[in-house]
Amino acid sequence: MAKPLSAHPSFTLVLIFLYLSCSFHFHIGECHKPKRKAALFIFGDSLFDVGNNNYINTTTLDQANFWPYGETYFKFPTGRFSDGRLISDFIAEYAKLPLLPPFLQLGSQHSYYKGANFASAGAGALVQTFEGSVINMKTQLKNFKKVKTWLKKKLSKSKSQKLLSNAVYIFSIGTNDYLSLFVTNSSVQVSPQYEKMVVGNLTTIVKEIYKIGGRKFGFLNLGDLGCLPGLRILNSSSKNGCLEKASALAKLHNVELYNILLKMKKQMKGFKYSLYDFNSSLRERINHPSKYGLKEGKIACCGREKFRGIHSCGGKRPVGHEFELCQNPSMHVFWDSYHLTETIYQQMAAEMWNGPSNFKSLFQCL
Secondary structure, three states: OOOOHHHOHHHHHHHHHHHHHHHHHHOOOOOOOOOOOOOEEEEEOOOOOOOHHHHOOOOHHHOOOOOOOOOOOOOOOOOOOOOOOOHHHHHHHHOOOOOOOEOOOOOHHHHOOOEEEOOOOOOOOOOOOOOOOOOOHHHHHHHHHHHHHHHHHHHOHHHHHHHHHHOEEEEEOOHHHHHHHHHOOOOOOOOOOHHHHHHHHHHHHHHHHHHHOOOEEEEEOOOOHHHOHHHHOOOOOOOOOOOHHHHHHHHHHHHHHHHHHHHHHHHOOOOEEEEEOHHHHHHHHHHOHHHHOOOEOOOOOEEEOHHHOEOOOOOOEOOEOOOEEOOOHHHEOEOOOOOEOHHHHHHHHHHHHHOOOOHHHHHOOO
């Protein structure tokens, strides 16, 4: 008489293996697939903004709702600072969620069950960063609280609370807090405490979401800021060198962010996070583009003058109407003076999902 399958030794070993691997992978708690897909709430700057700045009173410096933005994938400008999709779009696709519309877009509430995108190009962690021209992080948090209230009315308190605790919250913020020091006549004195202020403001927002019920968070550290075409052109001391002052600030920020997340993990019960090393990933592609199927790592596809570092892409910005446009954005790291091509965002999203940072795990465990 054959043994029942559940009594078979090999079946038992498989169950043990699955249990151990799941427990190890997610560190704490029981690992299981939620009954409904985890919602995705997106905060930050132009790396994640899918068009919120289309709906605010701002300048074209902080908008991308004109050609040639969006030319390769959407075939029309959506407000994304790229030729196509962004990292947040690809993460949504991996999580089997739709592309989330801008929070400010009319009718966006129909997607709140699956998440919302609050990001604003030009936003920083500090309120004073491009103040009056962007949706700052405090306002992004207020907008999230509006979604929370809407969900509570539609789903009941317990169901909405479950949705928010199972949701994933991702952040790309900080770049503009440092860029603003170089691209404006900023009077801010950069001290060793500056990056602590920037990361501290981000931490405050994260803790507010944690109080509301959020438990799973994803973060990008800052790229090598001095190597952005828009800052490279400010370095007159070297023909091809990066602006080291800006890169140094990004390094200080990234160390502070790494340390504060470790501390939060220890202090906040149930707090789970994933941190993607955007800095190393970008630097690799800038310095070794051919390894990633690219031809150009330093010169932007759209802009003008040296490195196409003048932020004139689209010809609608205060820096002038003239701009050059490459024939094949997919061969470039940079789309415009400060932002990346869809090709790079797609590669990075794949690394985030499956690589050491393992964003995928945030969507699989409660």
